[in-house]
Amino acid sequence: MHLRIDDIAKAWSGHTVLDGVSFDAGENEFVCLLGPSGCGKTTLLRIVAGLTAADAGRVILGGRDISALPARERRMGLVFQAYSLFPDMTAAANVGYPMRLRRDAPAKIAARCSELLERVGLGGLGARFPDELSGGQQQRVALARALATEPAMLLLDEPLSALDPAIRGQLRSEIRLLQRALGIPTIMVTHDQEEALAMADTIVCMNRGRIEQTGSPRDLYERPRSRFVAEFIGRANLLPTAFVRDAIPGFLERRPPGDEATYELCLRPEDVVIENDPRGEAVIEDTVFLGNLARITLAWRGRKLLVEQPGRSALNRGELVSVDALRGAWVCA
Amino acid sequence: MxxxxxxxxxxxxxxxxxxxxxxxxxxxxxxxxxLVRSVTDAQGMPTFANYVRLFDDPGLPRAAMRSLVIGVATTLCTVSLGLCLAMALHRSRLPGKALIRTALLLPMLAPSLVLALGLVCLLGRNGLVHRLTGLPTDIYGFWGLLIANTLYGLPQVVIIVSAALARTPARHYDAAESMGATPWRQFLDVTIPRLRFALLAAAFLVFTETLTDFGSAVVVGGSYRVLAVEIYGEVVGQLDFAMGATLGVVLLAPALLSVWLARMARRRQDTGDASPGRTLVPARHPWRDVALGGISLLALLPLVGVVATVAYVSVVKLWPYDRTLTLANYMGxxxxxxxxxxxxxxxxxxxxxxxxxxxxxxxxxxxxxxxxxxxxxxxxxxxxxxxxxxxxxxxxxxxxxxxxxxxxxxxxxxxxxxxxxxxxxxxxxxxxxxxxxxxxxxxxxxxxxxxxxxxxxxxxxxxxxxxxxxxxxxxxxxxxxxxxxxxxxxxxxxxxxxxxxxxxxxxxxxxxxxxxxxxxxxxxxxxxxxxxxxxxxxxxxxxxxxx
The missing domain is CATH 1.10.3720.10 (MetI-like)
Structure with a gap:
């Protein structure tokens, strides 16, 4: 089902949280709402779920305006960050809860519960209580519960951020596989850019109640449109126009027209090429060994530059290098 | 929406x-x-005559003064003993902490006047001690009231102080220890600062209760008549409701003030750490334990003794003259x-x-x-x-x-x-x-x-x-x-x-x-x-x- 968010606005006691936000989520699409805390992404998700009322704008699901519909009638499956399982119900009872509220037949509920638990890899653990399950397992139960009533959409509110890094990575790919298999349109809220890059078909990058940029992960990484996106997703070297004119004038060709200060060039660290060169203009200030990666800080024409090289770098502090850039993107400063 | x-x-x-x-x-x-009754006359017209009358009766200012004195004295005794008991429970290696806890339950199970009743049976003019030893005991008055009120207030102080003690993270003591602070210094620099507000809150609570409780005052106060007894006398004895209401308002003022102060204190209370970390195990320190144990005994023996006396008296044929054991008092x-x-x-x-x-x-x-x-x-x-x-x-x-x-x-x-x-x-x-x-x-x-x-x-x-x-x-x-x-x-x-x-x-x-x-x-x-x-x-x- 296709979801359209149309010009949603929301203020809490005079403070604007969402300021005219619009985007679309297509059939089977996995959309990530990405942004720093306080950017309004969770409020937006709650508005889609029907838990919070918007001040203005519409939520349109499958061509139907559901803005006035209460949460229970929206058919959304919602997974929260943590602590959303009923503590005195077993895993199976938790999963069956929405079906019981709908007064489904007990036999049907039982069958669906075990099917769903099986599906999220918890077959046989249905009799456990939440406090007898690990954090990752609890989130799987929450996921199964969200899917119980065959929702029109799946809404995930930072479902992985309370988990250990190892579990997080595993559950990340499992959620994605499940979502693809079920073909269910999904919106996930996260502040973790790596998670968004890894999972999303489309990222909606938000800042201060507005959408900064919408696009595929690759789009946002390679062609950020604003300084905020460039810095929030991945690492970026942001160079002013005057500096580019002196140091790497080749990039000026593609600069959009505008004042000197309106645009900056974003160079991703791995797109900077450096070579040992006794006559080079840059000097290596620091190298950090990260296993599969070396992170190098340069001083180049009075600016610091961050460079990443795959594998083990042979470069040492104080050595001189020449600098070139493979690709870059002009962003609004 | x-x-x-x-x-x-x-x-x-x-x-x-x-x-x-x-x-x-x-x-x-x-x-x-x-409130309204205290500022209206019999016809329902507004008047301050009731408040003026307070000063006409020489007994009332004296009763107020006594209430204040007994309140302050009880607060001092209860808070210091309660602090020691809480320390014994949480910062000592004393054996028998369960006994201390059980003994402290006693005052909460009985009406406040039961402690006074026990005290009278034990140390009254015709009390058990007098009967057994012939000593001329007379507990009525200030001291009887002080002891009864103190015993009654103890558990509440211990509960409040214990909660604050439990909130103090062990690593603060680890830090003090690593910097070479003696146990006494640790008590002064780590324990006490984090107890300030708890002690203040406990003090206000005890003060208010002492001021307003009249069960003990009626039983053991004797001729030492406090304000609460005066109100009781005005209302039940003389059916002077206007005067009772006026005295009630007078009593309300310090109670309101003390609760307000306690609230302010709580607002500033350091709520401690979200993660308490390692549980605190008191270090070995025999003298501390002996001192705390001694004080605990001093506080709890009278408490247990008084309640035990009531239990004993309840199975005696004709107190205090015929002390044959019987269940007759329970039978009818x-x-x-x-x-x-x-x-x-x-x-x-x-x-x-x-x-x-x-x-x-x-x-x-x-x-x-x-x-x-x-x-x-x-x-x-x-x-x-x-x-x-x-x-x-x-x-x-x-x-x-x-x-x-x-x-x-x-x-x-x-x-x-x-x-x-x-x-x-x-x-x-x-x-x-x-x-x-x-x-x-x-x-x-x-x-x-x-x-x-x-x-x-x-x-x-x-x-x-x-x-x-x-x-x-x-x-x-x-x-x-x-x-x-x-x-x-x-x-x-x-x-x-x-x-x-x-x-x-x-x-x-x-x-x-x-x-x-x-x-x-x-x-x-x-x-x-x-x-x-x-x-x-x-x-x-x-x-x-x-x-």
Missing amino acids: GVRVKRMRTTGMLLLAVPLLFLLVFFLHPLATV GMPDGYGPVATSITMSLLAAGAGVLLVFALSAGLRRAPPFIAKPVQFIASLPAAVPGLVLGLGYVLAFNHGPLSGWLYGSVAIVAACSLFHYHAQAFLTMQTGMRQVPEALDDAVAVSGGSTFHVLRDAVWPFAAPAAISTFFYLFMRSMVTLSGVIFLVTPELGLASVTVMRLDENGFLAQAAAYAMCVVLASALALGAMRLLLHVLKDRRHVA
Whole structure:
């Protein structure tokens, strides 16, 4: 089902949280709402779920305006960050809860519960209580519960951020596989850019109640449109126009027209090429060994530059290098 | 806004409205009646004559002075002994901490005057000590009152200070130790600073209670008449309600002030660390343990001795002359038999049951209420903590003995239960609210997106977390109602006796053995209730899976 968010606005006691936000989520699409805390992404998700009322704008699901519909009638499956399982119900009872509220037949509920638990890899653990399950397992139960009533959409509110890094990575790919298999349109809220890059078909990058940029992960990484996106997703070297004119004038060709200060060039660290060169203009200030990666800080024409090289770098502090850039993107400063 | 969101709001408002209505009718209304009565004359015209009369009677300023002196003295004794007991429990390696805890339960199981009663039986002019040794003992007056009040206040101080001690993280002591601080320095620099507000709060609590409690004062005060006794005399003895109301307002002022100060203190209280970390194991330090043990004995021996004396007296044939052991005092000898005990239990069950429902609804209604509603409601619900039982009871007499509701309420168990419930409303409300604060917000939302109503939120999200608080609240209200005296003293009628009041009447008439037997019945009922509560909470803890 296709979801359209149309010009949603929301203020809490005079403070604007969402300021005219619009985007679309297509059939089977996995959309990530990405942004720093306080950017309004969770409020937006709650508005889609029907838990919070918007001040203005519409939520349109499958061509139907559901803005006035209460949460229970929206058919959304919602997974929260943590602590959303009923503590005195077993895993199976938790999963069956929405079906019981709908007064489904007990036999049907039982069958669906075990099917769903099986599906999220918890077959046989249905009799456990939440406090007898690990954090990752609890989130799987929450996921199964969200899917119980065959929702029109799946809404995930930072479902992985309370988990250990190892579990997080595993559950990340499992959620994605499940979502693809079920073909269910999904919106996930996260502040973790790596998670968004890894999972999303489309990222909606938000800042201060507005959408900064919408696009595929690759789009946002390679062609950020604003300084905020460039810095929030991945690492970026942001160079002013005057500096580019002196140091790497080749990039000026593609600069959009505008004042000197309106645009900056974003160079991703791995797109900077450096070579040992006794006559080079840059000097290596620091190298950090990260296993599969070396992170190098340069001083180049009075600016610091961050460079990443795959594998083990042979470069040492104080050595001189020449600098070139493979690709870059002009962003609004 | 969705229809459903609106409907949820409506249900929330309804949850608030009912308990608020009760607070209005059974708390604010009688309170206001006392205030109004103190500034009106017999014709209902405004006047300050009552306050002027306070100074005409030479007995009253003296009684006020005595109340102040006994209040300060009791506070000093109770807080210092309570601090030592709490230290013994939490910062020593003393054996037998369970015994200390058990002994400290005793004052909470009995009406305040039972300690005084025991003291009189032990050290009165005709007390056990005099009988056995021939020493001329006379405990009536200042010292008797001081001891009775101190013993009564001890457990509460220990509870407050213990909570603060438990919140102090062990790593603060580790840090002090690593920097070379001696145990004494650690006590001064780590322990005491984090106890300041707890001590202050405990001091205010004891001061207020001493000032407003009159059970002990009547039994052991003798000719040392304090303000609370004067009010009792004005109202019950001379039926001078205007004067009683005026004295009540005078009593209300320091109580309000001390509760306000305690609130300010709590606001500044360091709530400690979210992660307490390593549990603190007191270092070996024999002299500390000997000192704390000695002080604990000093404080607890009289406590146990006094209660044991009451138990002993209750099985004696004709106190103090014929000390043959007998169960006759329990078997009868009272015109009403166990009627008052049964009434007390009925009344307490009613207060506890209604209290849990009202407080649950109030806390549940407040969960999602906007601040401009939540704040004033919170204030009103906590206000009873600042109103002495004596003043509230007086308000009940003035408000309900006449007027539209009196036909139903006068002399009924319901009115006594209401008085007791609203006297202890603040603590019950606080307990319930603390329980409900543990409900994760995500759980509410999970019910909502699953298609549940407010009823489902309460049943499936709130109740599992609030159940232990509800159990505690129920038994707290039950036990307090069993022993309360100052509030309900004006509400009993010849047909409606209460156990705690009967104890006092029997004592006044010199039937000490029967009074003791009656007191033991109350202690037994309270102890049973306490045991039942612990058992229930334990079972629930085993079964429940609330983190």
